[in-house]
Amino acid sequence: MKNLRKPFPVLQQNLYFNTAASGLLPEKVFDFRQEHDLDFLVMASILKEKQGKMLTAVREAVGDFFNCAPNRVALVPNYSFGFNTLLEGIDKSKMVLLLEGDYPSINWAVTSRDFPVQFAAIDENIEKNIEEAFQKQQPDLFAFSLVQYISGIKLSVKFLKDLKQKYPDTLFVADGTQYCGTEIFDFDASGLDVVIASGYKWLNAGYGNAFMLFNNEAAHKIAPKTSGFNSLQGKYKAHEGNFIGKFEPGHQDTLNFGSLRVALNFLKEVGMELVEERVKNFSALAKKEFEKLNLLEKMVAEREEHSSIFNIKGDDKMFQYLRSKDVVCSQRGTGIRLSFHYFNTEEEMEILFKILRDYLKK
The missing domain is CATH 3.40.640.10 (Type I PLP-dependent aspartate aminotransferase-like (Major domain))
Known part of the structure; x- marks a missing residue:
């Protein structure tokens, strides 16, 4: 796991869920x-x-x-x-x-x-x-x-x-x-x-x-x-x-x-087989959790296959809260876009889900 993340120093400082806006630059x-x-x-x-x-x-x-x-x-x-x-x-x-x-x-x-x-x-x-x-x-x-x-x-x-x-x-x-x-x-x-x-x-x-x-x-x-x-x-x-x-x-x-x-x-x-497997796993994990939190639009929730880009229901207040927690994401359309690539981890995503749950309880 460390080897997948080591080439991207920015991951040491942020929860980077924003590849759909700008990918990270590898050290190589x-x-x-x-x-x-x-x-x-x-x-x-x-x-x-x-x-x-x-x-x-x-x-x-x-x-x-x-x-x-x-x-x-x-x-x-x-x-x-x-x-x-x-x-x-x-x-x-x-x-x-x-x-x-x-x-x-x-x-x-x-x-x-x-x-x-x-x-x-x-x-x-x-x-x-x-x-x-x-x-x-x-x-x-x-x-x-x-x-x-x-x-x-x-x-x-x-x-x-x-x-x-x-x-x-x-x-x-x-x-x-x-x-x-x-x-x-x-x-x-x-x-x-x-x-x-x-x-x-x-x-x-x-x-x-x-x-x-x-x-x-x-x-x-x-x-x-x-x-x-x-x-x-x-x-x-x-x-x-x-x-x-x-x-x-x-x-x-x-x-x-x-x-x-x-x-x-x-x-x-890295291996595209590994990249594909991890991206699909993160997509399934995010979709399941976002559905539990009622954060997905109907057109995404009802589809079987989805990418690892999600636009969750959220306003500017939620966006600023996420950024205050070092979550790097984007505002797109009427919601907040989060995107997951192979170098992200399940541990990071669990932190994100907890941040969202805490916010929604307020």
Whole structure:
């Protein structure tokens, strides 16, 4: 247990239940970042000469971690950059299906353009709502979060794969930012067309890095207009007009993308089987206790499978009380969001539950 927590010094000072807002930086990533900038300080352009090999290694690390060929991996600075670039490659006459109240970087990016849009509701019957929306009018593009950032409601990869098989012509574009790093994910087996994820949450990779995973068919449905000198630089971007190169037009940040590679390698050392087991156990434990305390909304309480993100009923007074007890969490929507990762412990969670019980007795 100590080994899982030792790389994260902040855990010695707080009950950190806020990975859904910002993941912790492991010491190995911190060490890499210091060494990288020291190299830049003393080497300048000599370090840049190694940029191509470094970014190739990052692309290959991402592809290996999520089972996606490296020539179908694009490295982008954040989710929004990647998704907006993708949308500019979609004909504006295409119908888009969104989820009501999904992450603003998804819904705003679509609604700020001229796409015809339909919505499906996020509630305990979210899968049924999505299926009914497809039956009403099959969308050309379905853009959604795998895990909802406010409620923590999680769409199963199996449901999405089955839906994709029924509607193979629809482009499925998933935001994996609140999902990737919580369980083993096989992209090529998922049936999804595109997954985009920032690395600063559950992957613990720090800010300024994200990635896009594409299946073999995506390039035939997306025609990005973005281009730049870097669009044809590197092992996997050897020719002009290369698809992933259109998502990487300018200079790439070797500090931040290098951090992503170190973070992925660190998670492999921990073991994603262990990460998945612990995250699922914490999810079940939290759901059971929060239900006892009547802190969950109906749409979460009635679902069998849930992520490790929970939005409990609570006002600003409760939030300030939690913070006074060194509980790091966030206010989201109308409640208080708590999120649990593999480095948390059952002992920490029991302390949280006692704090909540004491507060509710007042």
